[in-house]
Structure formats: structure tokens, C-alpha cells
Amino acid sequence: MARATDYVLAHGLAGLSLRPLAAALDTSPRMLLYDFGSKQELVSAVLAEARRRGATRLAGNLPPEAASAEEHLRGIWAWISAPERAPYVRLIFEVHADGLVHPENYPNQAEAITNWFDTLGATFRDIATGPDDTVTPTLVMAVVRGLLFDLTTTGDRLRTDRALDRFCELLRH
Amino acid sequence: MARATDYVLAHGLAGLSLRPLAAALDTSPRMLLYDFGSKQELVSAVLAEARRRGATRLAGNLPPEAASAEEHLRGIWAWISAPERAPYVRLIFEVHADGLVHPENYPNQAEAITNWFDTLGATFRDIATGPDDTVTPTLVMAVVRGLLFDLTTTGDRLRTDRALDRFCELLRH
DNA sequence: CCGTTATTGAAACAGTCGTACCATATACTG
DNA sequence: CAGTATATGGTACGACTGTTTCAATAACGG
Secondary structure (H helix, E strand, O other): OHHHHHHHHHHOOOOOOHHHHHHHOOOOHHHHHHHHOOHHHHHHHHHHHHHHHHHHHHHHHOOOOOOOHHHHHHHHHHHHOOHHHHHHHHHHHHHHHHHHHOHHHOOOHHHHHHHHHHHHHHHOOOOOOOOOOOHHHHHHHHHHHHHHHHHHHHOOHHHHHHHHHHHHHHHHO | OHHHHHHHHHHOOOOOOHHHHHHHOOOOHHHHHHHHOOHHHHHHHHHHHHHHHHHHHHHHHOOOOOOOHHHHHHHHHHHHOOHHHHHHHHHHHHHHHHHHHOHHHOOOHHHHHHHHHHHHHHHOOOOOOOOOOOHHHHHHHHHHHHHHHHHHHHOOHHHHHHHHHHHHHHHHO
16 A cells, blocks of 8 residues: 555656556555556555655645745745645646546545645735635745746746745735 | 538537538539648648637627626636637637647647637736736636537536636636 | 559557456465 | 465557558650
8 A cells, every 4th residue: 555655656656557567566456446446546555645645745744833924925835835745746646637638537636725725824814814814825836836836847947946035025024 | 611611610620520521611522632631731721710710709709898807708718618709719629639649739738728828918918927928818718718618518618607707806816 | 655663551569558358376364 | 284365477459650662543745
């Protein structure tokens, strides 16, 4: 299970095939279906595991509670844009793209975005317009995702880092 | 060629297969390979055509030259987030995701991002820090792409529209 | 009109895919 | 120890993939 997630993170979701996955796990495709039922259920399980990892790892690397919104944002960006997170980021974009074509396979994809509001709503309270402000977290996460899109495409770390600086600057004034 | 692009925009890139495409075009897979050489070359041609369409359609729908940066941004968002552009947006995300796994297939993907700077650098000159400021367009496009990611996932038009309003607000002050 | 070239069709090739079937082996329970 | 449930290996099925091969037709230039 854990190693299956490792494999998907390393090789991507799009071209995932049972036989190579089984070979890498020293098993047979027969056993994968025996354990998970079908490929789609295996994928769901792997995605759940990947999300679980991402959530816990992020929680352990965030600035302390009392930090400012800007410090939180910089912490999130530093964490998610680090090269070690590249497989995880790639998986996010792969799932999103596949979900656009096959929404039926990802019934709770919207939650993956709205869930962040509970997590981030409090951390960005000093720049939010109110206690139930979902718009500010939406914008902040959009900046992060958009810059990730740019960074993963161009590899231009300097420019994307500076764009985040610019956004922080806008938030201060 | 045009109809091949229509088909890819309608059915997505990921599961593209020669036989169904040929059937939809009243041809044979034999002829597709005869005309394009290989599937990969066909995909490249289709992507080039799609990009051409996107560029010309956007150019024809932008506010006039003298408009403010905010008006331009709102124009871009209104255009790209319109439901009619959904297939085009989906294709962008599909190409990006596939490019993360197979960068070798998309040699000039980075240009697809940096090319915007020439187009948008001038339109955002009143909020840019200088004539060669690439950071401001980077941030603006990141907001647009990030909000598109959100909108295409959650379908929450109201929240994403308001997040763009919030960004415009930040830009003004 | 004939020979050459371009265009098209049908079928086959070699491979991969997810999955199902059948048998065997192991483990657990009574 | 007998018998049943659980786990695993091997294999085959049918469908699909991009691509190639062979053959036939159409078009065109001399």
C-alpha cells in the first residue's frame, strides 16, 4: 500500500498499469485486484494515502500558530514548491486534469479544495474580511497553485519566488 | 485538421486514440498516419492549432489599448473562465499534466508561459515596477490559472469571481 | 494511352490493457 | 486430523493500442 503510493508518486498516474506496478512491488496483478477489487479502487486508495501524507507533512512544517499571514503563506510556498514535493505536486495536477475529463471518477474532488478553508481560514484571519471569509483563502491558494503551474512548467524558481514576494507586498498595503 | 482539433477539444487529450478520431472524421487511422506521420506529430499539430485559435480569439476579445490594468485583467478572466472556453482550458491543464510526466514531448512548453509576457507586459504597465517587469505578469497569470484550477474543480463561480475582485482590490491600493 | 506517382482501403502485427477463470497451496477452525 | 476459508500463481480472454504491409484505385504528366 505504502509502496504502491511511492510507485504512483514516482511514475505518475496517467500511465499507471497493473503489471509494472505489480512487478515493482514483487507481486502479481492478480493480487492487486484481489486486495483492491479493481484498478479504480486501487487508484482511489493510493490517492487517499497520498493526500493523507501531504496533509500530515504540511501540518508538521508550518510556522507556529501565532505567525502572521505572510509568514504562513511563505511557509506554504517554500514547502510545496520544494523539489522534494515535485512528485506530490505532479500528482495533484494529474488528478485535476483527469478529473476534468472523467469527473465521475473523483466524486469528492471539490472537497480537496474547500477543505483548505477550514485549515487556512484561521491562519489568514488577519488579512481576511471576516470569520467566514472564503474569498481570501481562495485567492491565496490560487496564487500558490498558479505559481506552481508556472514553476513546474518553466522551472523558473527566481521569477516565481519573486512573484510570491510581490503578492505578499500587495497583501501588506 | 480543424475538425481534428475540434475532436480533441471535445474529447480530451489523455484518452485520444486514432481509431475513434478517424471514425469521427470519416477517415481511417491509416490516413491520419499518412498525413501526420505519427500520433505524436498529430498531437503537436492539433496543439499548435488550438494555441493559434486561443491566441486570436483572445486578441479579438480584449479591452481597448487604453484600458487600465484592472479592466484588462477582468477582461481576461471573463473570457477565459467563460463556459465556452472550458474545452480549451481543459486542454491546457491536460497538456501541462502530461508535460510533467513526459517533458520530452513538449519541448517548447515553457515558451507558452513566457510568451504571455510580451503580450501582457504592456497591458499591465501601470501596475508594473518597470518596463521589463516579468514578475507582475507572472503573478497576474498565476492568479488567473490558480482560479481556473479552482473553478474547474469546484464549479464555484461566485467564490472565484469574488477572489478575482479581491485581487483587483489589492492591486488598486 | 501508358507509366509513374499519389492517395486510399482492409487487414494484420505485435504489444498492452484490465480482468476472470482455474488450480494449487497455505492457514485457520472445529 | 478433517474441512473450510483465505491467499496466491499461472494463464487466457477479449478489447484496444499505434503502426506496417499489401493491394487497389485515382490522378497526372509525357
